Amino acid sequence: MKTGVIPEKPFVFVIFGATGDLTGRKLIPAIYALAYDNLLPENFRILAIGRRDYTSETFQNMMEEAVREYSQKCFMEKVWERVKNGITYINFDFVADKDGYFRLKHALDNLSETGIHNHLFYLAVAPGLFAPIVTELKKNGLLSEGNGWKRVIIEKPFGENLEKAAALNNILTDALPEERIYRIDHYLGKEMFQNILTLRFSNNIFEPLWNRFHIDHVQISIAETVGVGSRGGYYDNTGVLKDMVQNHMFQLLSIIAMEPPVKLDSDYIRNEKIRVIRALRPFPVSLSEREIVLGQYTGGIVNGEAVPGYLQEKNVAHGSKTPTFAALKLWIDNYRWQGVPFYLLTGKRLNRRNAEIVIQFREPLGRKLYNDYCDARSNILAFRIQPYEGFYFQINAKKPGNFYEMIQANMDYCQTTTYGNNSPEAYEKLILEAIRGNNSLFTGWDELNASWYYIEDLESKINRNSLHIHQYPAGSVGPEAAVRLIENDGRSWWNMYDSINFCKERGSINENI
Numbered sequence: 273m274k275t276g277v278i279p280e281k282p283f284v285f286v287i288f289g290a291t292g293d294l295t296g297r298k299l300i301p302a303i304y305a306l307a308y309d310n311l312l313p314e315n316f317r318i319l320a321i322g323r324r325d326y327t328s329e330t331f332q333n334m335m336e337e338a339v340r341e342y343s344q345k346c347f348m349e350k351v352w353e354r355v356k357n358g359i360t361y362i363n364f365d366f367v368a369d370k371d372g373y374f375r376l377k378h379a380l381d382n383l384s385e386t387g388i389h390n391h392l393f394y395l396a397v398a399p400g401l402f403a404p405i406v407t408e409l410k411k412n413g414l415l416s417e418g419n420g421w422k423r424v425i426i427e428k429p430f431g432e433n434l435e436k437a438a439a440l441n442n443i444l445t446d447a448l449p450e451e452r453i454y455r456i457d458h459y460l461g462k463e464m465f466q467n468i469l470t471l472r473f474s475n476n477i478f479e480p481l482w483n484r485f486h487i488d489h490v491q492i493s494i495a496e497t498v499g500v501g502s503r504g505g506y507y508d509n510t511g512v513l514k515d516m517v518q519n520h521m522f523q524l525l526s527i528i529a530m531e532p533p534v535k536l537d538s539d540y541i542r543n544e545k546i547r548v549i550r551a552l553r554p555f556p557v558s559l560s561e562r563e564i565v566l567g568q569y570t571g572g573i574v575n576g577e578a579v580p581g582y583l584q585e586k587n588v589a590h591g592s593k594t595p596t597f598a599a600l601k602l603w604i605d606n607y608r609w610q611g612v613p614f615y616l617l618t619g620k621r622l623n624r625r626n627a628e629i630v631i632q633f634r635e636p637l638g639r640k641l642y643n644d645y646c647d648a649r650s651n652i653l654a655f656r657i658q659p660y661e662g663f664y665f666q667i668n669a670k671k672p673g674n675f676y677e678m679i680q681a682n683m684d685y686c687q688t689t690t691y692g693n694n695s696p697e698a699y700e701k702l703i704l705e706a707i708r709g710n711n712s713l714f715t716g717w718d719e720l721n722a723s724w725y726y727i728e729d730l731e732s733k734i735n736r737n738s739l740h741i742h743q744y745p746a747g748s749v750g751p752e753a754a755v756r757l758i759e760n761d762g763r764s765w766w767n768m769y770d771s772i773n774f775c776k777e778r779g780s781i782n783e784n785i
Contacts, residue, residue, distance in 0.1 A: 282315040282388040283707060284380060288366060288405055289396035290320030296338035299396060302700040307355050308345045311704060317358045317383055323365050331361040344697055367404050373412045389420025392706055402426050403443045410447035425454040425706055428519055434724035441717050454706045455715040459520045461698030464661045468527055483608045488650060491630040491766055492524050494618040497574050504587035511594045516618045518727040522549060525614060528629055529604055538712035542719060549722040553603040555730050559737045562760060565753040566739060567597035569621040572746030579621065579746045593741050596620045599754035615758055617765065621746035627657040630766045649680055662686035
């Protein structure tokens with residue numbers, strides 16, 4: 273275990289929806305990991321609130337099993353006893369049982385008498401419960417700051433559209449100020465996401481090249497092998513643009529394209545990210561497949577197993593036209609990025625699982641010097657976000673020998689290989705930052721407002737132009753039209769057929785395909 277780290281001040285972690293899957297798979301394992309690394313104070317408590325009729329002992333035993341199964345840290349009885357002894361389970365219905373909030377207040381008041389005044393409320397519940405819970409917390413005086421801070425964490429989705437997101441935000445900000453609202457997008461907690469800032473702004477070899485004069489284009493991809501699973505009802509009313517592009521992909525886009533912040537704190541970072549989203553060029557009124565390709569998976573084979581098509585998934589409407597795949601070409605209309613296309617690709621039931629950003633630099637100025645001998649390729653800088661974390665830089669070099677042959681040398685850093693599973697899990701890091709009061713890794717309302725506005729404008733143009741939804745077999749690379757989208761510009765997708773796996777096979781990075 274790590275030592276010498278100053279713990280945070282005492283706090284109470286209040287989990288609404290404590291009997292849900294998220295609590296067992298992510299939240300309690302994250303708290304255990306923080307305790308394992310001595311990043312929590314001796315005097316911290318967990319109030320787990322659920323609608324099931326459990327005792328505290330029953331809930332504690334369930335969470336022990338969850339920690340043993342899902343934590344990246346090895347199980348240590350001493351550490352778990354410390355977490356376990358701080359857990360109290362409270363049973364009440366979040367909407368129907370108004371007296372439950374009185375019991376919660378009584379429990380928090382008792383803990384306050386022991387010197388624990390700080391409260392972190394985590395809403396691990398369905399989005400429709402965010403507003404009722406926050407309203408009741410405010411009504412019962414549980415969000416008023418006296419001796420300690422009071423903060424609220426909510427999960428995505430943050431509304432179903434701009435109108436509903438704005439209505440929810442009004443309720444939240446009526447109950448507590450924006451700086452005490454922590455909207456989780458777990459991609460912001462991923463180690464490599466944060467490493468992008470470090471690589472850009474602490475290495476002089478990159479930032480001077482980070483512009484339209486040196487970069488040809490940028491590719492951002494999040495590919496999944498899973499389908500919608502049990503989320504069919506939610507997903508069918510959402511689709512890939514709202515489920516992935518409006519949040520995860522725009523977060524990756526904004527962090528890659530943002531201007532250097534004055535300081536690395538939440539306000540400055542958020543302001544620069546917002547400027548990127550606001551600078552996105554609106555899609556043309558006469559939308560075509562030169563700008564966006566949409567698809568929906570059919571039955572197929574994924575990892576050797578037969579899987580159903582989207583229309584056969586549970587709770588999906590008969591004949592649904594909801595897209596599960598999107599490939600887009602975006603432009604950022606500012607001085608740094610004018611004329612540089614950003615290609616985004618994301619989809620479910622594809623042939624690989626990865627999330628990465630590929631920056632392709634312009635052709636070498638001296639390329640003509642080598643035309644008679646060999647092919648000098650464009651330099652590549654790639655960030656691998658999942659499943660393996662790391663980045664690599666591809667450069668041209670001469671192959672040893674008596675003939676002039678050029679090869680692509682790969683300078684790679686594989687965080688997963690170097691540090692194994694010691695990289696903090698996203699929820700572990702995000703919960704810790706919420707305790708510290710650092711909301712730079714959380715989504716601000718201005719970001720949400722700008723991204724919702726952009727996506728809603730895009731969806732209205734898709735509907736107006738009756739854009740075709742391509743069918744693609746599960747386990748494939750996606751619709752062929754997505755390949756044409758980028759090939760029409762004389763470029764090609766990286767890793768569409770075989771994901772770059774430099775973490776497992778150093779030195780075997782594939783060429784651009």
